[in-house]
Amino acid sequence: MASDKMDVEVAEKKLTDMAHSEQHYFNSYNHHGIHEEMLKDEVRTRSYMNAIVQNKHLFKDKVVLDVGCGTAILSMFAVKAGAKHVIGVDMSTIIFKAKEIVKVNGMEDKITLIQGKMEEIELPFPKVDIIISEWMGYFLLYESMLDTVLYARDKYLAKDGLIFPDKATIFLCGIEDGDYKDEKIGFWDNVYGFDYSPLKATALSEPLVDTVEVKAAVTDPSSVITLDLYTCTTADLAFSIPFSLKCRRDDFVHALVAWFDIDFTACHKPIRFSTGPHTKYTHWKQTVFYLQEVLTVQQEEEITCTLVVKPNDKNRRDLDIQIDYKLETQDPTRQAQGSCTYKMC
Amino acid sequence: MATSSKSDKLVNDNPPSDSESDDSRDEEGWNDVEEDEEETPEVISLLDDRVFPDVISMLAHCKEKHRFDFLGVRQRLQLDFHGCVKLVNFIRQRVHEGLPVSEDISLADIRDDAYLKPVLDDDAVIIGLYDLPELPPPEAILAAQSSDNAALVSDLLKRNTELQEQLASVMLQHENYRAAVSKTLDERWGEAGADDNAKQVTNKGKGKDGVEEKEDESKYYWESYAGVDIHETMLKDTVRTDAYRDFIYNNKHLFTGKTVLDIGCGTGILSMFCARAGASRVLAVDASDIIFKARENIYRAGLSDTITTLHGKMEEVTLPVDQVDIIVSEWMGYCLLFEAMLPSVLYARDKYLAPGGLMVPSHTNMWVAPVSDPVWVSENGETFWADVYGFDMGAMAKGIYDEVRVLHWPGDKVCGTPSAFKMLDLYTTTVADLSFTAPYASRLTQDVDAVDGFLIWFDTFFSPTAPSSTPQRTSEGQEVDAASVDKHSVPDDAVATEWILDNKGKRDQDRVAFTTGPFGGAETHWKQGLLLCDPHLGEKKGGQNVAADGNSSIDTKQQQKKKDDDVRGEITFSVAEDNARALVIKATWDSGRTQQKWALR
Numbered sequence: 001m002a003s004d005k006m007d008v009e010v011a012e013k014k015l016t017d018m019a020h021s022e023q024h025y026f027n028s029y030n031h032h033g034i035h036e037e038m039l040k041d042e043v044r045t046r047s048y049m050n051a052i053v054q055n056k057h058l059f060k061d062k063v064v065l066d067v068g069c070g071t072a073i074l075s076m077f078a079v080k081a082g083a084k085h086v087i088g089v090d091m092s093t094i095i096f097k098a099k100e101i102v103k104v105n106g107m108e109d110k111i112t113l114i115q116g117k118m119e120e121i122e123l124p125f126p127k128v129d130i131i132i133s134e135w136m137g138y139f140l141l142y143e144s145m146l147d148t149v150l151y152a153r154d155k156y157l158a159k160d161g162l163i164f165p166d167k168a169t170i171f172l173c174g175i176e177d178g179d180y181k182d183e184k185i186g187f188w189d190n191v192y193g194f195d196y197s198p199l200k201a202t203a204l205s206e207p208l209v210d211t212v213e214v215k216a217a218v219t220d221p222s223s224v225i226t227l228d229l230y231t232c233t234t235a236d237l238a239f240s241i242p243f244s245l246k247c248r249r250d251d252f253v254h255a256l257v258a259w260f261d262i263d264f265t266a267c268h269k270p271i272r273f274s275t276g277p278h279t280k281y282t283h284w285k286q287t288v289f290y291l292q293e294v295l296t297v298q299q300e301e302e303i304t305c306t307l308v309v310k311p312n313d314k315n316r317r318d319l320d321i322q323i324d325y326k327l328e329t330q331d332p333t334r335q336a337q338g339s340c341t342y343k344m345c
Numbered sequence: 346m347a348t349s350s351k352s353d354k355l356v357n358d359n360p361p362s363d364s365e366s367d368d369s370r371d372e373e374g375w376n377d378v379e380e381d382e383e384e385t386p387e388v389i390s391l392l393d394d395r396v397f398p399d400v401i402s403m404l405a406h407c408k409e410k411h412r413f414d415f416l417g418v419r420q421r422l423q424l425d426f427h428g429c430v431k432l433v434n435f436i437r438q439r440v441h442e443g444l445p446v447s448e449d450i451s452l453a454d455i456r457d458d459a460y461l462k463p464v465l466d467d468d469a470v471i472i473g474l475y476d477l478p479e480l481p482p483p484e485a486i487l488a489a490q491s492s493d494n495a496a497l498v499s500d501l502l503k504r505n506t507e508l509q510e511q512l513a514s515v516m517l518q519h520e521n522y523r524a525a526v527s528k529t530l531d532e533r534w535g536e537a538g539a540d541d542n543a544k545q546v547t548n549k550g551k552g553k554d555g556v557e558e559k560e561d562e563s564k565y566y567w568e569s570y571a572g573v574d575i576h577e578t579m580l581k582d583t584v585r586t587d588a589y590r591d592f593i594y595n596n597k598h599l600f601t602g603k604t605v606l607d608i609g610c611g612t613g614i615l616s617m618f619c620a621r622a623g624a625s626r627v628l629a630v631d632a633s634d635i636i637f638k639a640r641e642n643i644y645r646a647g648l649s650d651t652i653t654t655l656h657g658k659m660e661e662v663t664l665p666v667d668q669v670d671i672i673v674s675e676w677m678g679y680c681l682l683f684e685a686m687l688p689s690v691l692y693a694r695d696k697y698l699a700p701g702g703l704m705v706p707s708h709t710n711m712w713v714a715p716v717s718d719p720v721w722v723s724e725n726g727e728t729f730w731a732d733v734y735g736f737d738m739g740a741m742a743k744g745i746y747d748e749v750r751v752l753h754w755p756g757d758k759v760c761g762t763p764s765a766f767k768m769l770d771l772y773t774t775t776v777a778d779l780s781f782t783a784p785y786a787s788r789l790t791q792d793v794d795a796v797d798g799f800l801i802w803f804d805t806f807f808s809p810t811a812p813s814s815t816p817q818r819t820s821e822g823q824e825v826d827a828a829s830v831d832k833h834s835v836p837d838d839a840v841a842t843e844w845i846l847d848n849k850g851k852r853d854q855d856r857v858a859f860t861t862g863p864f865g866g867a868e869t870h871w872k873q874g875l876l877l878c879d880p881h882l883g884e885k886k887g888g889q890n891v892a893a894d895g896n897s898s899i900d901t902k903q904q905q906k907k908k909d910d911d912v913r914g915e916i917t918f919s920v921a922e923d924n925a926r927a928l929v930i931k932a933t934w935d936s937g938r939t940q941q942k943w944a945l946r
Contacts, residue, residue: 029744036741039733049734076736100740191580191642192590194617195453198641202573 032094035071038134041283045073047273048134051164051264052077058162058266059083063125067118067133067152068145072098072111074132079110083130087123088113089152118148127158138209139287140170140260141309142319142344146227147234167263169226171276174219174245174253174295174303175212181254181290184208207321207342208288212257212277218297219245219253221276224307238310245303253295253303256323258287289342295327296334303327318345388469391415391436392446400473413448420480420508421515422452429474431455437464445623451647518649576612576635579675582870584859586614589675592705592807592857593618599703599809600624603670608659608693609686613639613652615673620651627652628669630659659689668699679751680874681711681803682918683928683945687769688776701811704771708806708835711767712862713785713932715912716800716875717793718758726877746879749930749945753872754800756863761787761796763862766916768837772812782917782931788909795904796912799932801874802862804841808833809855841865876932876943880904883939914940 039045052059052074059081066075069088075098078086088098088111095115102111114121131152135145153163188200222243227236245256259276275284295303305325312318321342329335388397392411397403404415413436419429435455439446441464463471478501580586593600593615601623607616610629616639619627629639629652636656643652655662672694678685694704722728727742764785769778810833833856835844841858842865861871906912914933933940 029742029748032741036729039738045734071733071738071741073734073736077734080735097740097743101736101738104737104739187577187581191612192586192614192618193621194614194642195645196612196642197645198638199573199576199612203577206573 032097035094037283039071039073043273043275043280043282044134044284047262047264047271048074048132048164049077051267051271052081052132054269054271055267056081057268059130062129063087063127064130064132065089065123065128065152065156067131067149068135069098069113070094070134072102072113074134075111075113076102076105076107078130078132079107083110085125086111087125087128089116089118089121089123091115091117118152123156126156128156128161129158130162130164131157132164136168136260136262136284138284139207139258139319139321139344140168141237142287143317146229146237149229150232150234153229162266163229164266165262165264166229167226167265168229169261169263170224170258170307171221171260172224172243172245172256172258172305172307173217173221173277174247174297175216175255175257175288176218176251177212177216177254177288177290178252178294185290204290204292204340205342207258207344208290209285210288211281212286212288214277216257217277218249218251219247219303222246240306240308242304242306245305247297247299247301247303250298253291253297255288255290256305256325258289259284289321289323289340291323291325291338291340293336293338295325295336297327298329298334301327301329312343312345315345318343388473389465391433391470392440400470400476403470403473404477411446413446414507416477416504417508417511418448418450419477421511422450422455423480426474427461428455429477430471431457431460433468433470433474434460434462434464437468447647449647449650451645453645454647514650518644573635573638576638578870579611580614584861584865584867584869585675585871588805588807588857588859589615589673589705590618592809593622593673595854595857596809597622600671604628604666604668605671605673606630606664606669606693606697608672608674608690609676610639610654611635611675613642613654615675616652616654617643617646617648619671619673620646620648624651624671626666628655628664628666629653630655630657630662632656632658659686659693664697667697669697669702670699671703671705672698673705677709677803677805677871679871680749680801680928680930680945681709682779687774687779690771691774691776694771703809703811705807706805707771707808707811708839709769709771710765710804710806710835710837710839710841711769711916712763712765712802712804713787713799713916714759714763715761715787715789715796715798715934716754716758717760717791717795717797718755719794719797721758722797722877746877746941747944749801749928749943750875750877751872751945752875753868754863754875759800759863760791760793761789761912763787763864765838765840767918768835768839770835780919782915784915785913787912789906789912790908792907793905795880796878796906796934798875798877799934800863801876801916801930802860802871804839804844804858804860804862806835806839806841806844807857808835810834874930874945876930876941879941882941 059078061082061084064075064078064083064086066072066078066086066088069075069090070092071094072088075086075088088095088102090098090113093115095113099108099113102108102113112124114123131149133145133149133152135149137144149163153161157163185200185203188196188203190196222245224241224243225239247253257277259274261272261274261276264271273279273282275282275286277286297303303325304327305323308320308322308324310320312320321344322339323342324339325337327334327336388400388403389395390397390403390406392407392413395403395406397406407413407415408417415432418424418432422428422432424432432450432455435450436446438460478497600619602625603623604626605616605619605624605628607613607619607627607629610616610631611633612635613629616627616629627648629636629643631639631654634656636654640654643649643654653665655664672690674686674690676686676690698704727739727745730738730740730742730745764787766783766785767781839858841860844858845853845856847853859865859869861869861873863873912934913936915931915937917929917931919929919931920927927944927946929942929944931940931942
């Protein structure tokens with residue numbers, strides 16, 4: 001999970017000047033528990049496994065770079081798929097575990113693990129044939145390692161080299177979520193008889209990472225942006241894109257929910273997985289953006305929206321998100337227009 | 346626009362002559378204006394049953410007898426006529442509901458237009474509002490000095506002084522509020538640097554007192570951010586919050602007029618409960634920056650005059666009083682004592698609690714029970730790591746038996762009777778008592794292949810009765826207490842779910858207690874602590890986890906146990922040597938032949 005990538009990154013920074021006892025802490029079982037959650041995310045891990053292991057023809061004798069290798073599971077999949085050599089890079093202390101794991105599995109000749117920042121380390125190969133990476137964060141981009149992957153692509157990927165995965169698409173959809181909005185946002189209006197609204201504004205500005213039931217969807221999903229990892233640049237990670245949501249039924253819209261799909265198009269048989277509400281649970285869940293007002297929509301109406309995403313100026317790890325929406329209706333009482341800002345931090 | 350027409354009508358609505366008038370009186374009222382002018386309306390006091398000839402004298406009565414200065418409130422809130430109408434009806438409604446009325450009514454309290462509707466039919470006070478002096482701006486007072494009515498002048502001057510004092514107090518509150526808001530905004534959006542180190546401010550456990558002191562500007566940013574989540578979790582832990590609320594609200598007589606200290610106040614919820622329950626003064630202490638949110642919440646509740654927030658560690662803040670009557674604190678951590686603030690609470694008790702003062706809560710009891718769940722162990726123990734998508738990831742399992750796991754454990758996977766191993770009487774407990782070794786004894790309730798581990802949880806008790814005399818923190822003291830056993834005493838083996846019942850098995854409203862255990866029904870945010878037994882204990886030699894005799898290996902058959910077998914041993918709690926915030930729990934079993942340590946970090 002991306003948030004942990006941050007934690008361990010910080011841990012790693014601290015590691016150098018850390019007392020022995022603290023090192024022990026960062027190597028403790030619970031500290032790396034997050035990797036258990038990722039490995040147990042079958043949709044994620046199995047998709048990567050299939051994309052790699054079922055495409056031996058692509059991996060055979062290739063040099064592979066695993067960006068943010070974690071426990072090195074993807075590196076080991078690549079070795080199984082016939083890679084000549086795999087370089088796993090991670091700045092987290094998890095890499096020490098990964099080294100043990102690789103050794104136990106007899107792949108130490110095939111896998112080189114390097115702790116450090118991609119921008120600062122030296123790879124033992126000037127170019128790599130394939131980059132594999134599980135870089136996605138919540139809402140795809142929050143605390144994601146995509147910029148690191150793009151850096152590695154520009155510096156190390158051989159001409160006609162492959163990227164696994166190579167496509168990521170963000171979707172948005174309007175949902176009826178009255179009960180939960182009440183529970184999460186309305187909660188602060190009356191906490192045991194007290195007005196806690198100072199905490200309500202904070203709650204509204206924080207996108208909520210949680211699972212959404214597919215039946216909550218009031219509109220068709222709309223794909224807002226597709227990132228092509230072969231061509232996109234870090235500049236593309238800040239964007240402002242209009243889209244529209246077509247209403248499927250008469251209902252209320254309390255929030256927009258976002259998720260992403262991931263594609264491995266280089267595969268013989270293209271592999272794709274989704275983190276949407278319509279499919280199996282993943283540890284990314286979905287990301288819910290509550291609107292300040294409630295929209296009342298009728299079937300066939302369209303909500304026109306703009307999604308603005310950019311890294312925070314002060315802290316590039318944070319995401320500033322804005323959703324503008326406009327509902328034009330025959331019935332003037334239901335007309336609605338607004339702009340909501342959010343911050344993922 | 347419906348609202349304004351409704352209030353227009355109220356303005357013109359005069360009381361009919363007949364107080365027994367029927368429902369159609371509103372319509373009739375329109376016609377009654379002239380006829381009723383001569384009749385002296387009976388002005389019923391806002392706060393009691395007394396009747397006055399006019400509103401001015403009634404308000405004077407309220408001010409004198411009930412210390413409620415209507416005009417002061419009007420001035421403070423700058424209420425126009427409609428505002429006054431709402432204020433009157435707000436007060437009437439509260440009195441009607443038997444709720445206390447204090448002067449710190451806020452605009453938010455009376456914002457609801459429903460308060461335009463008279464609570465009392467034909468309320469003469471509302472008509473009488475016309476007779477009140479204008480909101481006195483300073484010029485009005487000067488002008489009044491030249492008037493003939495010297496008594497009114499001096500009255501107004503006096504009132505003016507009072508109002509200025511009130512205004513100054515409100516301004517001060519407002520300044521504090523502004524400062525807090527401004528600081529919040531600046532630091533949230535402006536000063537939050539890109540310093541990744543800020544992330545190290547962890548929110549593990551409770552993030553209350555134990556936050557690392559690092560003078561990093563973004564520390565506040567992260568801490569306050571993380572804080573909202575934690576506090577949402579705690580507030581939504583209804584087992585926890587309801588227990589405090591029920592105890593405080595069901596025992597208002599204990600709080601009325603008392604000075605209360607709330608240690609680790611968080612968002613201020615317990616302080617506000619106490620203030621609403623009648624406490625005359627509440628001191629709310631928290632080292633975390635969430636206290637700025639607490640201050641806003643308290644301000645909005647109109648309780649700023651009653652509750653004083655103090656930002657800092659309990660040991661370091663200076664209380665404005667020498668003694669408090671009641672200490673309220675929600676100090677409990679994972680496995681009760683992890684990162685807990687109990688030492689701070691005990692420090693405050695010894696320094697500030699008045700003789701005969703009340704500790705809320707008053708007791709906690711810790712429990713242990715053996716557990717068995719082979720399926721869970723295979724999915725979450727070392728076997729999971731033995732084969733991950735065909736790879737041996739055993740390295741990840743390192744330390745898996747060295748750490749306490751905090752999780753919700755299902756009651757049906759507890760395989761033995763729970764054993765109470767440590768009762769803490771918060772009147773007498775000392776910091777030294779928090780490191781201890783205590784025996785436990787459980788009897789298996791089912792046949793198991795192996796006891797996979799031990800589960801730890803705690804119960805919390807709120808006794809409404811303080812020890813009768815000055816707390817005596819000696820062993821003799823316990824005997825004194827035992828001699829004065831009353832119905833609210835908490836025996837060493839008290840079970841929360843049973844203690845709250847009276848001797849007829851009915852819920853005793855005076856008693857509040859809750860459990861964090863697996864049998865209590867609702868889950869709490871404390872979950873339980875799982876001590877997972879290392880199945881290789883007997884194999885190891887020379888390490889710290891070694892069977893007491895050091896050379897006997899324990900085979901599987903020895904681990905098999907039958908229903909009604911005893912599981913006995915000792916539990917030891919101690920603070921880890923290498924990390925003061927960590928807790929080390931040791932358990933022995935097989936009658937002390939086997940022992941293992943777990944850390945909670």
